Amino acid sequence: MTIREPITCEVDVPDGRLLNSSGAYIKKLADLEGLYADSQAFAEHVAREAGRIVYDVTEQRPTTEAGDLIFGVTRMSPGKIGNEFFITRGHIHARADRPEIYYGQSGRGVMLMESPDGETRTVEISAHTICYVPPYWIHRSVNVGDDDLVMVFVYPTDAGQDYDIIARSGGMRTRIVDDGKGGWTEVENTDYRPRSQEQISHIFQLTAAR
Numbered sequence: 001m002t003i004r005e006p007i008t009c010e011v012d013v014p015d016g017r018l019l020n021s022s023g024a025y026i027k028k029l030a031d032l033e034g035l036y037a038d039s040q041a042f043a044e045h046v047a048r049e050a051g052r053i054v055y056d057v058t059e060q061r062p063t064t065e066a067g068d069l070i071f072g073v074t075r076m077s078p079g080k081i082g083n084e085f086f087i088t089r090g091h092i093h094a095r096a097d098r099p100e101i102y103y104g105q106s107g108r109g110v111m112l113m114e115s116p117d118g119e120t121r122t123v124e125i126s127a128h129t130i131c132y133v134p135p136y137w138i139h140r141s142v143n144v145g146d147d148d149l150v151m152v153f154v155y156p157t158d159a160g161q162d163y164d165i166i167a168r169s170g171g172m173r174t175r176i177v178d179d180g181k182g183g184w185t186e187v188e189n190t191d192y193r194p195r196s197q198e199q200i201s202h203i204f205q206l207t208a209a210r
């Protein structure tokens with residue numbers, strides 16, 4: 001058996017990126033239609049700054065083998081649409097039993113998580129905070145600060161992402177908005193449609209064959 005060579009990657013915190021990465025992507029405002037409560041404010045922002053970068057990801061995928069790890073850096077710009085802070089698309093892992101680790105590098109963020117039956121949890125992330133996202137939780141990062149939010153992430157190579165789970169329910173159950181006092185607060189998403197018992201059971205079956 002041939003074993004692989006180690007890889008080292010430096011995290012450039014001020015630039016919010018992973019050096020020696022194998023891949024990268026950028027999400028601009030215009031790519032994120034339908035995510036925010038205030039669709040009129042969103043349309044106005046897009047008319048003015050469609051190309052504004054909301055977040056970008058630089059990552060390293062050493063192999064495509066199950067059992068391996070994907071790791072990288074997410075950098076999120078500060079900003080709001082109406083009173084709602086900038087967010088990532090959010091997803092559950094396609095193999096829903098796969099967890100994820102986020103490690104804050106700079107800025108102020110919130111990891112918003114939702115269980116299949118619609119419970120939510122919020123974890124504040126700043127430099128040196130580790131957030132463990134357990135299996136079966138939908139997760140979305142939110143930049144609640146005035147500066148870039150930079151986080152390192154690590155998750156299993158075979159996890160995959162299901163983005164549609166959020167759209168199917170009319171969004172995540174809650175939204176993270178400005179509290180008007182320099183902080184954030186969690187409010188109900190009035191468009192949210194709870195999952196049926198059948199949909200919930202289906203999520204718990206989305207695991208790797210054992």
Ligand SMILES: O=P(O)(O)OC[C@H]1O[C@](O)(CO)[C@@H](O)[C@@H]1O
Pocket residue numbers: 057073074088089090091100140153155161
């Ligand atoms: O994939 P999304 O929901 O757009 O959010 C990006 C973040 O999630 C990840 O896909 C990892 O789960 C990373 O690429 C990044 O941290």
Ligand SMILES: [Fe+2]
Pocket residue numbers: 091092093100139155
């Ligand atoms: Fe994930």
